[in-house]
Amino acid sequence: MKILIIGLDCAAPEILLQDQRLTNIRRLMEAGCYGRLESVIPPITVPAWMCMSTSQDPGSLGVYGFRNRSDHSYAGLKIANAKSIQELAMWDQVAREGGRSVLIGVPPSYPPRKVNGICVGCFLTPDPVADEYTHPASVKAEIANLVGEYEVDVKGFRTDRKEWLRGEIFRMSKKLFQVVRHYLANADWQYFHFVDIGLDRVHHGFWSHHDPQHVLHDPNSPFRDVIRDYYLHLDEEIGRVLELLTDDTVVLVVSDHGAQRLDGGFCVNEWLVREGLLVLNQQPKTVTAFDKLDVNWAKTKVWSEGGYYARVFFNVKGREPEGVIDQADYESFRDEIKGRLEALPDDQGKPMGTLVFKPNEIYRNLRNVPPDLIAHFGALYWRSIGGVGYGRLHIQENDTGPDDCNHAQYGAFILAASNLPLQGEVSGARLLDVGPTLLELGGYDVPSSMQGRSLVAGATRQPPSTTSADGEAIIKERLAGLGYIS
């Protein structure tokens, strides 16, 4: 069976699986099974899509977010790219068994992955006009013929210019689907996987307009329906994709994580300074990004980075250049910091409900340089603010530009195939289960590196065959009531 993955970055189950107007989506739900899909920790586009594709957790991939420490120096974070994750993915297994794949915009795929087939670079591509963002290279010209200037992202999506933002996101998405349809119809493929990043951008750009519970919600906003309209747009595009398929295809609509409102930002480094855990040589007079701070590393025990979640790093003797914490005290110190993070209050003084994770407890393996702790402030209702100089711990503005939503731990999936034995709502499905499930339904072997479990676990069924025995009964019904004949 062929495999098609329709990736909708950040799709929220509360909308995707519940908006009655999404008729193509609902038809797929009816034809197969669906449910919430538990993402990885942290639930971030990089590495979540590759966690899904390889069925390995972030620690096993050695990528803990979009930006990672490359060593134990104080040099700051490096941005991940395709070369950061080379583990065996679904398309590699398909290639092992002689199949060809088409990957379009699956993060991270810049530089483009040299798959057996076609790879079109993702949103990490710096400049699709100048860069070689496709494999093979000839695909770039084909795409230019189809859509003119191809767009991989909306640069500057954290903006107040909402009218402009809406136009950019919709246009980018339409181009993506045009390219997708072209290769669906014309390329030789057994595995086809694309990701619409526009949905993630539209959530970040418009969530406060959409969600009445968002602190900044204005019920009279002219952009109230942008997010719902975008889902309708996706549903319509998905309908056009479905037109191009044959029955021998396993179809998965999936998101890497969900979306939820942001109640605000927690200034974690500001807090660490107040707690005496992060020591600065100079207190900043204005708001200053972490990498611009003058840190006294010899006295600092803990620092953190901003983002949708917080990576928390310890300054450990013998590990970091000017480490302070004794290795023997590491675990007890970590427990203490974990406890203090969990106890953090919100701007009303009530417990924020922060979730704190130890990488060694949640990942099977730890590669590269994991953070010492991962914190989801307010269970991701609060984002992490890395800058210092705000004068308070809870803020409404974002340090990287207006951003209305955070990621949610649960994305969604809809799975349909003629040999799928599951029907209706499925609970307990996890992102890492996708790989084994799709490979099994597709008739491929499942590599031992894959950590998840197949949701169909040996129970695939024969596709139903149409019998002609009931042909006459069907015709009798079609003609029932035609007065001229009975």
Added chain:
Amino acid sequence: MARIRRVVVVGFDGLDPRIFERLLANGSLPAFARVRGAGGYSRVATTLPAQTPVAWSSFATGTNPGGHGIYDFIRRDPQSYLADFSLNRFEQKNMFLPPRAVNLRRGEAVWDVLSKAGIPSAVIRCPCTFPPDDVKGHMLAGMGVPDLRGGLGTPGFYTSDPGARRGESEHLIPIQLAGDTVKTRLIGPRHPKNRADLEQAMSLRIDRAGRRVLIRVDGTDGELAAELGGWTGWIKVKFKAGLLQSMSGMVRFLLVGLDPHLELYVSPVNFDPSAALLYPISAPAEYAKELAEEVGTFYTTGMVEDHGGLNNGRFGEGAYLAQCADVMAERERMLQHELSRLRDGFIFCLFDTPDRIQHMFWRFLERDHPARLAAPVEGFDDVIEQHYRTCDAILGRVLEALDDDTLVITLSDHGFTSFRRGVHLNGWLLKEGLLALKSGVAPGEEAGEYLRSVDWARTKAYAVGIGSVYLNLRGREGEGIVTPDEAPALSQRIEDGLTGLKDPITGEVAIRGVTARSAAYSGPFAAESPDLVVRFSEGYRASWTTAVGGVPADLFEDNVKRWSGDHIVDPALVPGILLMNRSFRSEGARLVDLAPTILAALGAPRGSAMEGEELLS
């Protein structure tokens, strides 16, 4: 004379010239007379065959059936020999897409040409417009629209009589009384996947003093009161077709009996015009809802009048006529609505009911009709004449609202005659050795329907449909044996053999002639036609069982059904009527002349495939 800005075509299906001319002459039809006085009247030649969907399709496209592909209500798939409905089919490209309706009437309709020329149209209930064409203006689909079960109308009959037997094409639902209440169900469509009946729970409460039954359907508000003998209003129902989908329909009831048995009739489940439909019945899709808001909700099935209920004896002639009156009234409201708002362009509205009335009441014109003898009924002798007057009254109200710059055309697609004797075409082919049954299978009931028991290896020709005969052609049919070389001689043999076929009981000639396809059809869809079309004499028609591919041993049988009149005979015998309020060429008018006439009147170019000539002088 004022330039024509608007053309209004009012169709009255099946009005016969002989009845019409007599009534016109005796002053019974003043509105028609007024139109004739302003312009003229003539008979109009109908199509071969004289079947409603064929005729109106030729009217719409201005071509012979070879130009639009509709030859009979019933078509067959040459590969599988399976019969199917001709007007449309459903296809499902793959398991991830919904099934879609496909209109099998092709060609370019007069409203397509008008739309291209920027001239708006309102087309109400033309046959073969499902799914509706994208038109500049509005379109409501007519004959061809299914009920929610996907057929042409499957009603239900609830009865507490344990002796009741299921009739044709209906649900028979036995009910038990618990005191004065009944718990039962409304049967809706089939589940798209597992084909089980989707149902809604329904409860009935008998109000004996009030001579009525109160009906509650699950999932709807309120109670519907069914008075004895009266059609109720509509009740809207939703059937859950699985976890996520539901289908919206509507039904109305007729309480037929209270004592000794509770007998309740329910109409087929119609698409609810106000709901979002899986298969749009109007263009634009919201038009059906807008129309329902303007004129009240209305029947949406293609075959509206419940002839099945009457045929099966579920209710009497009076109830049927009451329903027909409702249908005429709602159709008139639709027409009046469009007349009031479309001032320039083209309006078409078809009143089908005259056709159904004549089908069901022709037996009242002949004391010795087999149907009359089989089930004697009195008191309805003037129904047909009355109905022509009703049509005249409707036309009169149309004319009241009009101005000088409107061309009015009123016409029927064919005439009418008696249907007393059915001819078993497969019985004849069997007798002639041109059709063989599988060994050991006897003709008649054992052979069954839909050509099920035909031995194709020994069959040269077969009949299915209402007058269509096909050669079992090698290279075209799935198990064809007749070579292209043999075909002309075989065709001639069948033509010669059937022409002049005598009915031994009456001594009359049953079949006046047979037309070969090459003599009748040309155009892009000519290859889809039957090989031979039988032209019956008045009183005769292809038998009921022939239509569904039955193979009886005999050649003739009485038609004892209440469906006692028909028109699928030699087209020369059943022309229609044609009147316009401007003078026109009344010699040799044909249905295919109307489309060019309408286009010329509105200053639009002629459709490139159109075959007829303008009629206006």
